[in-house]
């Protein structure tokens with residue numbers, strides 16, 4: 001118990017004194033997760049919109065598959081992306097394996113399904129009356145779709161934030177694609193996994209506290225956007 | 232202005248409009264009355280070109296707008312509808328009222344003046360920055376009316392515009408509608424409130440079970456109903472005289 005208490009104090013010290021290793025790993029984690037989320041947003045929002053606004057054969061099946069992918073274990077996504085990026089894989093030529101770029105690709109693949117699903121849910125939450133009002137007031141089909149997306153902005157923002165949260169906290173892709181290379185691909189989750197097993201508990205705890213804090217802030221933001229714009 | 236010829240509508244597997252023919256001439260106010268479920272809303276939505284029809288024809292200014300997305304879109308831009316529930320967008324009153332102008336590409340400088348004018352017209356001057364959640368039912372319905380009127384429609388469609396309001400608020404909205412009518416806009420209003428039809432309409436169409444059971448001037452329908460069915464409806468459903 002004493003050990004844990006002392007470790008916690010040391011961990012807080014590392015954070016408050018802005019220990020260079022802690023800062024570096026945190027910043028890298030954030031950058032990679034932000035990049036993944038940004039790319040995933042440009043895929044998930046249009047994809048969710050297409051699936052929501054158009055009716056076609058097999059639509060229900062696609063949505064079911066997307067929902068199944070929500071809970072895909074991150075290591076299986078890691079394995080899939082590893083095979084894609086490995087030297088003999090279809091994207092092997094880009095040399096992305098064990099690079100931050102490769103991690104971004106992997107995390108993007110990981111969070112696109114949930115962000116697409118949540119985008120569809122956000123759009124489904126808008127009543128037909130919004131569409132009717134828009135069309136009745138002279139909107140073209142395209143303008144009406146835009147209006148519905150604007151009405152769903154809070155829930156869509158929540159979808160983006162939740163995607164970011166999943167990217168930041170996942171460990172499977174980061175470990176398998178990034179490889180936890182110090183000063184290059186080491187991020188919060190992989191560093192915690194590694195340093196803990198190597199015995200540097202204080203350093204792990206510092207990173208753990210930061211990870212939990214960021215997750216907490218993301219959740220607060222999710223609640224805030226939904227509370228402020230959505231009621 | 233707008234004419235329905237033998238319009239049929241099938242909803243949920245049931246024929247809810249069984250060949251409806253009626254016309255609203257330019258500048259007149261036509262009331263569509265009838266019991267709940269008689270098809271008033273369905274008809275109004277078809278007149279607003281929101282829903283497809285399953286038979287018959289729709290003429291707007293003499294041109295067939297039954298099919299053809301482009302023609303329907305252009306005709307729709309010359310009319311505006313106020314729904315039974317105001318269903319405002321979740322943004323400011325200003326953004327709600329300016330919506331029809333913005334989708335038509337009206338310039339920003341023009342918009343501000345028109346929005347202020349429309350809000351003044353409905354008695355809500357200065358409400359620009361309010362949000363729908365802070366409005367009473369009557370205020371929300373007035374914003375819905377302002378948002379329709381600001382586009383200067385040739386045809387205004389009203390679906391039970393006062394149905395969910397208390398009598399005093401309803402009266403204020405009725406005054407507003409009567410001023411709109413006097414301004415020369417063609418008005419088609421669905422209502423199950425016979426007094427309202429009597430007060431605001433030039434002509435009345437009685438819809439029963441998806442069919443036009445009677446059609447004529449206010450006097451014809453209320454004083455000399457042509458059929459027993461219509462007579463029973465207009466007599467039974469009148470409000471008792473006020474004090």
Ligand SMILES: Nc1ncnc2c1ncn2[C@@H]1O[C@H](COP(=O)(O)OP(=O)(O)O)[C@@H](O)[C@H]1O
Nearest residue numbers: 242243247265266267268269270271272273274
């Ligand atoms: N989308 C729909 N699906 C199934 N039934 C519908 C639909 N729209 C209208 N109806 C039915 O059509 C009939 C006419 O409805 P409506 O036009 O709303 O009547 P009114 O406005 O005169 O009360 C009702 O019996 C209603 O239940």
Ligand SMILES: [Mg+2]
Nearest residue numbers: 271272273391
């Ligand atoms: Mg109705």
